[in-house]
Amino acid sequence: MSRTIQKLNPRKLDGLSEPGWHGDGEGLWLRIKPNGSKSWKFVWVRDGKRREMGLGSYRAYTLAEAREMAVAARNLLKEGQDPLEFRKAVHELEEKERAESVEKTKPTAVAPTFLTYAKEYIAAHEEGWSNEKHIWQWTNSLTKHAKAILTKRVDMITPDDLVAILKPIWVKIPDTAGRVRGRIENILDAAKAQGHIKSPWENPARWKGNLVHRLPKRKRLATGHYSAVPYEAMPDFFQAVRHRPAPAARALELTVLCATRTSETLKARWREIDLKRGTWTIPAERMKMRVEHSIPLSVTAVELLKMIAQGRSPKPDDFVFPGQKVGKPLSQMSMTMVMRRMDLGHYTVHGMRSAFRDYMGDMTGHAENIIEHALAHQVGDSTARAYRRKNAFDKRRLVMADWAEFLIGTVVEFNLDGEVQAEAA
Known part of the structure; x- marks a missing residue:
């Protein structure tokens, strides 16, 4: 490219402070605003209309880098493309690829198993339990009587699972069975509240309108709620x-x-x-x-x-x-x-x-x-x-x-x- 095109002097640019547009030739300009800020611009005319594209600040890019960007813009014009539209399309493509890359690196949101979440629930509530025996009772009753759902995801547990767990103990040990059902219901409610279970959903351990119709009526102990020596x-x-x-x-x-x-x-x-x-x-x-x-x-x-x-x-x-x-x-x-x-x-x-x-x-x-x-x-x-x-x-x-x-x-x-x-x- 001839020297008549590259009009700006690299050694004098830092001292250049007069507000206005200072041309380097072939559409490349250094614009200086009244407040002293400097930026590179590429200007062209298309269909009789003046078009302008910012190339970046003077501090960010050297004159040589600005000239390279101007050459690339002129080449696009020769190919019949609009530099501004082309840059917009490139940015959109880059943004799409970036979003897809982030999405791929995100862990797959899979609901935890009942056992995993039950441990989290018990750990989160144990400080509020005045009786440390509660921790042992919750853990023991669930691992002993809810084996069938321990490895199932909390969002995959069904009323049929609850019936299978509770029916064998519902009449035999009614008090324990009732506590097991209530504990499962509480844990699943908490899992739903934390977003592990998506709507629409009804708690499979719910008693009213659900298990009440599927489990036999329990017999209460003659001596009261707990088995007692006469x-x-x-x-x-x-x-x-x-x-x-x-x-x-x-x-x-x-x-x-x-x-x-x-x-x-x-x-x-x-x-x-x-x-x-x-x-x-x-x-x-x-x-x-x-x-x-x-x-x-x-x-x-x-x-x-x-x-x-x-x-x-x-x-x-x-x-x-x-x-x-x-x-x-x-x-x-x-x-x-x-x-x-x-x-x-x-x-x-x-x-x-x-x-x-x-x-x-x-x-x-x-x-x-x-x-x-x-x-x-x-x-x-x-x-x-x-x-x-x-x-x-x-x-x-x-x-x-x-x-x-x-x-x-x-x-x-x-x-x-x-x-x-x-x-x-």
Whole structure:
């Protein structure tokens, strides 16, 4: 190309500051704006109309690079193409290829298996569970009774799968079956909420309008929600427990005497117990209803606790029933194992509360609301509970004494006001 075309002097460009259009020839221009900014332009005329295409800023490209771009634009014009339309088409093609490349590198969105997501769900909720036994219960019940869906994707589970899982245990172990169904329903709902299951979708574990029509009606246990030793057999059972030497047997003994829940007994600390006054105050955070519960200890319960503390000099924060690991209580399964070793594994520890309730309702004249208070059940509205809390404690002491005396073989007769009438061995 002749020098008459390349009019701009590379050595003088940096000093060039006069606003306006400075031509290099054959359509290449350096434009300087009043604010001092410089940019390269390619200008041509097509169909009688002036066309302009920006090539980039002066700082981004040298004069030589700008001239190369101008040559490429002139070649396109010779081929009958519009440089602006050509550049737009190239940019669109590059953008399409870039998008396709990104799409190919994205991982395929595949819903997790039920087992994988169940582990995530349990891990996410375990901090909010006050009872660490919940973690074991959830994991054990699902791996044991939901094997058929563990490796299935959460979005592929059907009502037929749920029927196949639940039908064999629905009547045989109804309480466990009900909990398994509820846990599966919760996990699948959470999977849907996190986008692992696409709409439209209905939870295959849903009871109403779904499984209620496909599973047989369950029979409830005659003694209540948990399988319980009949109260008529409780004195013999209690004596058998007292003759067993294991620490877990002492925990079971106290659980029976106080009609407490498993975790309430096993996580008891000495600071909760006042042996002089004969009271055990369980803080609200350890109670199912999140309400502080004071238990009037019977003489038998006080003697048991004194025996447990003998020779130990326990500190206030020590567990009453310490486990093998330092700073941990006995295992949640420890009392259940005692019953299994007694060949009574078909009964539950929680069922002792049912035996207590049945005995009190059938064989004594204690008021129903006092018995419910003894079980830490909420009775009446908040106003009624506030009023009764002060007066119920002494009457509950009679209830617990009655229960202890029944267990050790002493019969106490009460009138309808809960007052002792007669006592016989």
